[in-house]
Amino acid sequence: MRGSASRIGEEQVLELRVVSAVPLTPRIRAFEFAAADGSALPPFTAGAHIDVELGNGEERSYSLYNDQGETHRYAIAVLREQAGRGGSAWMHDVLREGDVLRASPPANNFKLSESGERHILVAGGIGITPILSMAARLQALGRDYTLHYCAREPAEAAFADETRRRHGARAHFHYDGGDPARGLDAAALLKNRPTAAHVYVCGPAGLIRAAREAGKDWPMGTVHYELFKGADADTSARVSNQPFEIVLKRKGVTLNVPADKSILDVLKAEGLRIKTLCREGVCGTCRVEVLSGAVDHRDDCLDDSDRETAMQVCVSRAMPGETLVLDL
Ligand code: FES
Structure with missing residues (x-):
């Protein structure tokens, strides 16, 4: 899940029908939507998201993981949040095939710099969703890219098989068993910037912090990131608040x-x-x-x-x- 946004109501609203709702793991469910009236959907670019109005009155943003250029469907994946506000539970437990919900058209705050010569894609947990779409786009463009998929364990890497199948040796998998120190070494990965490289990071705050720190000497505009909240998010306690x-x-x-x-x-x-x-x-x-x-x-x-x-x-x-x- 991405952070909440508030675009529904301010612009065009889409009516989407749930074409499929499939569990990928015990905690991740994939949904495919089509336009309720059967028309073509507004196009999107890799990294885009839609804001979905949930039946419990909440609104959530979800990245599209299917290939850009597809106008017959939007595909999202939802992680059930253990400490969430109920949005992901509603998506898992209530939303079913055939249901219709309201959503915003796609927007993109996490764009590929397609002119870049080399691209390093880093996904943490459910943050794989926009990264999948971005990797597919880079592959279609014939660009040089690598994809790093971080998860606690293989059983939680819902898209590992698809990633391996589509991206072969370009895909690398990092399983930390719940201990970030055993996971991807962002400092080592980004220490030496390849010529004209861009890095894209999507995942929990801890991963983004590590990547931003590791890439702090990279040129402005070459380190791109998008936060995904959820059960794997960094929830380190802060000092107590004062009014x-x-x-x-x-x-x-x-x-x-x-x-x-x-x-x-x-x-x-x-x-x-x-x-x-x-x-x-x-x-x-x-x-x-x-x-x-x-x-x-x-x-x-x-x-x-x-x-x-x-x-x-x-x-x-x-x-x-x-x-x-x-x-x-
Ligand atoms: S909404 Fe405050 S920094 Fe993202």
Whole structure:
């Protein structure tokens, strides 16, 4: 599962019929959708996702894993989240063949740089889904690529056989048994950048952090990543939260941010529309400019100069005793 987004209702809505719902592993189920009226679906590019409206009132984003260019189907795979908010459980337990649901047209925040000469694709767990589509595209273009598929164990690598069959020696598998130290060595993989290479990472926050750190000296725009939350996500505990105040300068209001709420929660409750994607401080979507006050930056996307003037409101908070004045 990708992070939540909020595009349904703002643009064209698709009615999709479930053509198949097939368990791949005890925790991963694949779904294939077609247009409910039988028409061709809007096209997409590798790395794209759709936002799906669930019957329980929630909305989720899922990457498409089928080949770009296919307009007769969208294919997604859903990991049942053990500590999730019920969205994945609804997809697993309620959604069945023949059902119709609403979804946004595809959007792509995780695009291939097709002009790149060499591409390193890294997938963690269910993060394999956009990577499959990207690998197929690179293969079709005749590009040089390698694909690294990381999972806890072979039984959880739902697409291992397909990956091996389609990509042969270009595919590498890393099983860590639950100990990241035994998994893919991102630092070694990205230490020496091949000429004109791009790397694409999709998976839990820990994998993305490792890859971004390993690729920090790569040229700007060559390290691409997309967070996938889920049971394998990095859920390391943070320091305990304190309440604080924020001032929305342009609205002229002061709001309290309780210890158990994020700034994003408070802004949404106030009726502000803040775009979000990952809600984990990784994607950069919920950036807000800060006019004054010291920020406890908890994101993984802003660099030091960005942090002088901005924050990610999904995760970051005020330093103790500070009031943050936001450009809102
Ligand atoms: S929504 Fe992704 S950084 Fe906040």
